Amino acid sequence: MRVSKKTDYALRALFTLVDHFGGAPIPIRELARRNDVPKRFLEQIMLALKSQGWVRSEAGIRGGYVLAKNPEKITMGEVVRHFDGILAPIDCVSVTGYKRCSQEPVCRFRRVFLDARNYVAGIMDRSTLADVSKISPVSKHEVSGSFTGGEGI
Amino acid sequence: MRVSKKTDYALRALFTLVDHFGGAPIPIRELARRNDVPKRFLEQIMLALKSQGWVRSEAGIRGGYVLAKNPEKITMGEVVRHFDGILAPIDCVSVTGYKRCSQEPVCRFRRVFLDARNYVAGIMDRSTLADVSKISPVSKHEVSGSFTGGEGI
DNA sequence: CTTAAATCCGACTATAATTATCGTTTATTA
């Protein structure tokens, strides 16, 4: 049910680049330091982001990375999907990674997962980097306080 | 972002048992056949369900498994959480599996994951086996048709 | 033109999780 570290790290780096959109390139060393990501690992991730056209790089001594597109043109959903494959909790309710399941004609819990998928896909695909960069950080204790009726999540 | 096969298989078996709640025990062989699950694998899963008090077993020639509790007293959330640990997309927004992250004071995308968590936890923890067993299967093509604005999920 | 600082590239490793399978023992009942 979780997103990978790669996705997490990619988003961290991307939002740093969003903050400096239009400015000078930021080297991996700096992106890694600021976001608490292993530098050699981030290297890999940045290459992936580049191959998707989300960032551009400049080599050499004053080089580094910049955001290649307007932050309104990149969504959380695209990023998560690129690194983790699908957003859906189960393949049989995924559109991009749909796999048929023999139980579909009789399965009842599939509806619940479909609802989860629809909500998650909705917010992820509507959330552009520009939108999200304007959000203020979640306040302390807000997480542990928001129970939902069960034991939390 | 996905639920494991174990969770999937556990739910399949559980709903079969819900359908026969109050009736005679159903052997693993039958649960496996009906739900298209490898028998030896399901064996493991049933033991886990038993250890949670969700099912009871009877050995011997007329033996098998029955649901041990009223299906209104077991939720999807409990089952998913038991096999997959957490429902949250990232540890820093999980209640049961919370882990601190160094970026919390400055992280902005955390809010998006928190929203996802809250919704998913909400439906999972509100959905009892009794509720879900009354749902009719998702109709054909309903999945691929429900786009959300992006590329789907 | 040399050097320092970057990205780029491919391979590699280590660990953990996932998805099972297998052999044997114990219990039940017809």
Add this chain to the structure above:
DNA sequence: TAATAAACGATAATTATAGTCGGATTTAAG
């Protein structure tokens, strides 16, 4: 006592995760 179940513990195969490493190439400054 034979047939049919669950129970138990070990093991195995595959895949995913989370990195690490060495070296090649590019660039700008001195």
